[in-house]
Amino acid sequence: MSPAGHRTAPMTVLAVGDVVGSDAAGWLADRLPRLREEHEADFVVVNAENCAVTGPIPMDGFGMTVEVIDRLLDAGVDAITGGNHSWDGPDVDDVLAYPQVVRPVNLDETRGRGLITLTRGDRTLTVINLLSPTAALPGMKAPQPEPLWPSWTALAAAEDLPGAILIDLHGESPWEKASLAAALDGQVSALVGTHTHDPTLRGHLLPAGTAYVAELGMTGPLGFTGGGFDPAHFAARLRGEDHTALPPYELATGPMSLGAVRVDIGADGSATAIDRIT
Template identity: 45%
Template sequence: MKILFIGDIVGQPGVDLVVAQVQALRDRYGADAVVANGENMNLSGPHPPTGFGMLPAQIEALLGAGVDVITSGNHAWDGPECAEALMHPRVLRPLNAPDRWYGRGVISIPVAGQTVTVVNVADESAIPEVSPAYAAFAALDLPAGPVIVDYHGDLVGRKFGFAFAVDGKASAVLGTHTHEPTVQAHRLPQGTGFVAEVGMTGPLGGVLGSEPGYFAALARGHDQADLPSAGLADGPVVLGAVLLDLDDAGSAREIRRIGVEHDYAMTI
C-alpha cells in the first residue's frame, strides 16, 4: 500500500497547488490514499484569530480534488469558521488536546481492502495545553491495519522519542509544524517509518510561508504589539510531501520525499 502525506499547507497558494496536483501525484506514484496537514490554509494576514486555520470551502476543495484526510495542529482552532471546519468527518485536530476543544484526533478509513487509521497528536512545544502524546496514543483501541501518525511539534528529539515509543505499533510517524523539511528517513527496529519534518506546501521567500519582515523585527527586539501583521511570502510555491510504501503487515518499506518537479528516494 502507498500513502502520500502532504506537509503543512500554507495559504491559498498552497491549497491551489494541492488541488491542481494531487490527482496527478496519486496517478504518478500509485498512491492509495492521501493525507494532508491543513492548519495554515487560511494564512493570508492578519494573524489570529482570522489569519490561520482552515476554511470549510478549502477543506471541500482538497477533499474534492483527491485528499482523503486532513490533519492539523495548533492553528486548528483559529479562523472565523473553525468550529464548522473541525466538525467535518474527514478533518482531525491533535488527539491529546483538551476534550472540550472542538474536533476529533483519530479516524479510520477503508483503503485498498484494508483499514487505515490516521492519528493526529501534538506536544507542548506546539500546544501548551496538550496531555502527553504517547499516553493518548496508547489509550486508543486501534483496528487492524496501517496506522499513520501526524506528530505536530517543534522539537526533533521529542518526535524521535515518540516514534521509538510507538515503534511496531504505528506504520509511520511523520513530523509537521516546523515547515522546514528534514532529509533523513528512518526505519526503526520494529518497522515504523519516521521523518522528523515533512515540510510545508506553500510559498518560499519568507519565514514558514510568511513574509519575513514581521519575524525580522521580532528578532531585532521590536514589540509584537507594534508590528503590522505578516502576510504570505511571495516566492515560488513548493510541495512538501512524503510517499510511504507499506508492506502487507503495515511496516514501512520505503519513504520517498517528492516534489512537483523533482523527487529523490530514501530507501529504508
C-alpha cells in the same frame, strides 16, 4: 510489526506537510490527481492547519476555512490533519465537523475527532494527529495538550486502531519526534512530523518497521525563510519588540514548494519505504 488488528492489504500513502495559504491549497489540488497516479497512492493525508492564510491576517488567522477544505477534499485528499492552528479562524466549528478533518487528539476538546480510519477496498489506514506541548504556546487558541506518551498509551488502550497506523506529530523538536518514533517502533506504520515547515531531507525505516521523518515541510510559497510567511513578526519577537505593533503577518512570495513524503506499507503493517517527493 504484527500486533493483532494491524493487518491490511499493502498500500502507498502520500503525506503532505502544512499547506500555507489558499493559493497553495489550490496549487496542491491542481497537482494531486497526477501525484496520486504517479505514485499509485491509495491514501493522501494533508496537514492543512495554515491553509486559510490568504494575505494580511490577524494573529488568529492561520487556520482553515470551509472553502479551502472543500477545495482539498474535492481534489481527492482523504484526511486533513491539523495542529496548534486547528482552532484559528472564523470557521472552526464547521471545519472540525468534517468527518475527514482530524484535530490533535491529546487535549480536552469535544468538537471534531482526533483520529480517522480510512478504508479503500481491503486497505485500511488509521490516521492520528498528536500535538506536542512544544507547539502550543501561550496566547494561542489551541487547548494545552497532554504529554505525548501517556496520551498514546491511553489512546491505544481505549481505541481500536485498525489497519496501518500513521501519526502526524505536530511539534517543534526533531529529537522529540525521533524519540516518539523510536518508542513506537513496531506499533505504528509511520510517524511523520509537521509544524516547523522546513522539510527534513531524510526519512528512515526503524528496525521494527516504523517509517519516520522529522518534518514533512510546508507546502506553499518558498520565499523568505521557507516557512511560507514573511518572518518580520518572528524576528521582532526574537528582538523582544512588540510585534503586534507591526502590520499583520503576510504570506511569503516566490515559487511554490511541496513538502511531502511517500510511505509504502506492507501487509503486516510494517513500512517498507519512505521517500521524499519533490
